[in-house]
Amino acid sequence: MSDLLLEVTDAEFRYAKGAPPAAHHITLAVRAGDSLGIVGESGSGKTTIGRGLVGSLHPSAGAVLVQGRPWKSIRRRDPVRRVVQMVFQDPYASLNPMLSAVGTVAEVVRVWDGLAARPAVARAEEILAEVGLTGEVITRRPAGLSGGQRQRVGIARALACGPQVLVADEPTSALDVSVQANVLNLLLDLRESRGLALVLISHDLSVVDYLTERAMVMYRGEVVESGPTGSLLSDPQHPYTRELIDSIPGRSALPPAA
Amino acid sequence: MNPDLLTITGLGVEINGLPVLSDVSLSLPSHGVLGLVGETGSGKSLTCRALMGLLPRIGGTVVAGSMEFAGTTLTGLDDRGWAKVRGRQIGFVPQASLNALDPVMTVGAQLKEAVRLLDPGTDVKARSHELLDLVRLPDPAHVLRRYPHELSGGMRQRVMIALALAGRPRLLVADEPTTALDVTVQKAILEVFADLRTATGMSLLLVTHDLGVVADVADTIAVMYGGTVVELGSTQQVMTDPSHPYTAALLGARPTTRAAGERLVTIPGVPAVPGQWPTGCRFAPRCEWARDVCRTQQPALLPLADDRSSACHGWPAPHEEAHAHV
Numbered sequence: 270m271s272d273l274l275l276e277v278t279d280a281e282f283r284y285a286k287g288a289p290p291a292a293h294h295i296t297l298a299v300r301a302g303d304s305l306g307i308v309g310e311s312g313s314g315k316t317t318i319g320r321g322l323v324g325s326l327h328p329s330a331g332a333v334l335v336q337g338r339p340w341k342s343i344r345r346r347d348p349v350r351r352v353v354q355m356v357f358q359d360p361y362a363s364l365n366p367m368l369s370a371v372g373t374v375a376e377v378v379r380v381w382d383g384l385a386a387r388p389a390v391a392r393a394e395e396i397l398a399e400v401g402l403t404g405e406v407i408t409r410r411p412a413g414l415s416g417g418q419r420q421r422v423g424i425a426r427a428l429a430c431g432p433q434v435l436v437a438d439e440p441t442s443a444l445d446v447s448v449q450a451n452v453l454n455l456l457l458d459l460r461e462s463r464g465l466a467l468v469l470i471s472h473d474l475s476v477v478d479y480l481t482e483r484a485m486v487m488y489r490g491e492v493v494e495s496g497p498t499g500s501l502l503s504d505p506q507h508p509y510t511r512e513l514i515d516s517i518p519g520r521s522a523l524p525p526a527a
Numbered sequence: 528m529n530p531d532l533l534t535i536t537g538l539g540v541e542i543n544g545l546p547v548l549s550d551v552s553l554s555l556p557s558h559g560v561l562g563l564v565g566e567t568g569s570g571k572s573l574t575c576r577a578l579m580g581l582l583p584r585i586g587g588t589v590v591a592g593s594m595e596f597a598g599t600t601l602t603g604l605d606d607r608g609w610a611k612v613r614g615r616q617i618g619f620v621p622q623a624s625l626n627a628l629d630p631v632m633t634v635g636a637q638l639k640e641a642v643r644l645l646d647p648g649t650d651v652k653a654r655s656h657e658l659l660d661l662v663r664l665p666d667p668a669h670v671l672r673r674y675p676h677e678l679s680g681g682m683r684q685r686v687m688i689a690l691a692l693a694g695r696p697r698l699l700v701a702d703e704p705t706t707a708l709d710v711t712v713q714k715a716i717l718e719v720f721a722d723l724r725t726a727t728g729m730s731l732l733l734v735t736h737d738l739g740v741v742a743d744v745a746d747t748i749a750v751m752y753g754g755t756v757v758e759l760g761s762t763q764q765v766m767t768d769p770s771h772p773y774t775a776a777l778l779g780a781r782p783t784t785r786a787a788g789e790r791l792v793t794i795p796g797v798p799a800v801p802g803q804w805p806t807g808c809r810f811a812p813r814c815e816w817a818r819d820v821c822r823t824q825q826p827a828l829l830p831l832a833d834d835r836s837s838a839c840h841g842w843p844a845p846h847e848e849a850h851a852h853v
Binding site: 310311415416445446447448449450451453454457472473474475476478479480512513515516517518519 | 566567680709710711712713714717736737738739740741742743766776777779780781782783785788790791792793794797
């Protein structure tokens with residue numbers, strides 16, 4: 270299957286030898302254009318899986334394959350590293366405070382596309398425009414940007430090496446609801462315009478419902494339920510999934526989906 | 528209808544000469560729960576600070592309006608006056624209070640200190656147990672011997688609420704009390720608030736950026752934008768039939784309101800920040816319905832027909848859209 274971008278087979282992740290697994294019995298596949306939600310609370314192991322997907326944590330058992338190859342076998346500058354990119358929860362903590370928005374993106378372009386400084390900046394400006402950042406704003410450092418703008422820079426940086434999968438870990442949790450709406454719309458736009466696959470890690474079921482077609486629910490390091498996101502929410506089978514759905518604030522008072 | 532326990536009228540606050548709140552008006556009946564909703568920088572936490580008499584610590588002063596609480600005029604109280612109100616009449620759960628407990632004192636030592644100070648003459652030990660019972664912490668004796676780091680986030684938040692209850696306040700002000708918590712824990716904390724109101728008859732002022740959170744527990748909602756209250760009404764009204772375009776946009780921005788794939792409502796531009804408030808309506812630069820009058824005159828929070836208030840010069844609310852001229 271050439272369109273199989275990420276494949277996880279019965280993987281187990283530990284942060285230290287002998288430590289209890291942070292996640293285990295994890296099996297999933299991401300194909301081109303897929304959207305997968307990973308839902309769970311603090312400590313459920315969802316971020317651990319995210320780290321496994323981008324190759325920053327190797328499984329202690331089982332396998333994580335990117336385009337059919339285990340992360341462990343992939344060297345630093347192997348072009349396969351372009352395939353999967355991560356968007357972090359806190360763009361303030363994950364962006365270099367000394368680099369401007371355009372500098373942040375240009376650096377990635379320079380390294381991966383081998384462009385000289387000037388063309389790299391031109392390419393970075395194009396990518397920033399794609400996420401809705403133009404003009405003077407892109408010359409600012411993270412401290413001079415709003416939360417929503419920072420997250421756009423985080424997304425632009427991820428886009429800069431031309432990924433096929435974005436792994437987004439709580440991309441809107443730190444944002445106000447009106448700003449969140451902008452970022453969610455942007456992620457939808459990018460999925461359509463670039464045909465990007467999306468792995469969305471979130472504790473917020475409404476965001477997962479909105480952005481993904483399939484989802485898995487994590488509890489204490491295990492997948493307790495998985496399936497199409499719509500039926501997971503409308504007809505949950507596992508008691509924990511039901512509890513999560515019952516905990517969504519304001520369900521009763523809110524108008525239903527249009 | 529209960530008489531109002533708290534009435535804030537036309538409150539204006541400045542920090543070092545910079546206006547940060549203006550014309551904030553809201554009221555809260557006895558036994559009522561008011562949700563104060565707004566995004567970052569809207570002025571909701573500053574309103575809490577004003578209500579707790581904590582403005583001087585950040586260089587803030589009340590420059591206009593009044594705050595009436597149970598027959599006492601809070602505006603104009605001196606330090607001794609505030610000391611009788613703060614913690615005793617009005618309890619406060621501050622924002623980010625998960626890290627506000629003293630790390631080197633046990634929960635019991637902190638709770639007993641608060642009881643001794645705020646509720647003299649009571650049996651300190653019995654009252655400490657009772658307070659932990661009120662916030663639904665199982666096995667109070669065990670929890671009292673623990674240090675904060677030994678407790679989960681949800682348990683620490685319950686301890687913070689117990690501390691705020693030590694002086695038997697008639698009003699509890701909680702600033703973003705569930706923001707850092709998991710959804711299941713958040714739900715449990717919201718249930719604690721609902722139970723407290725039933726058990727003690729106290730009123731609650733719940734500050735949050737999440738309309739969903741207040742929808743579950745509040746009777747009335749005040750929506751803040753740009754340092755002022757733009758809409759005040761029953762939870763049902765505000766959530767299903769907003770009377771201010773900003774509220775409508777906030778509701779439309781929630782992912783639950785749209786089918787998958789459909790774009791969410793977004794608000795163009797950036798939020799109004801103190802020092803750069805536009806003349807006229809603060810929301811006008813971002814409002815698709817703004818007319819000339821909106822750009823020159825700030826609309827007052829005026830009562831509408833159905834027992835609610837809105838600060839808007841007029842916009843075609845969804846139910847009026849059919850006969851609105853655009």
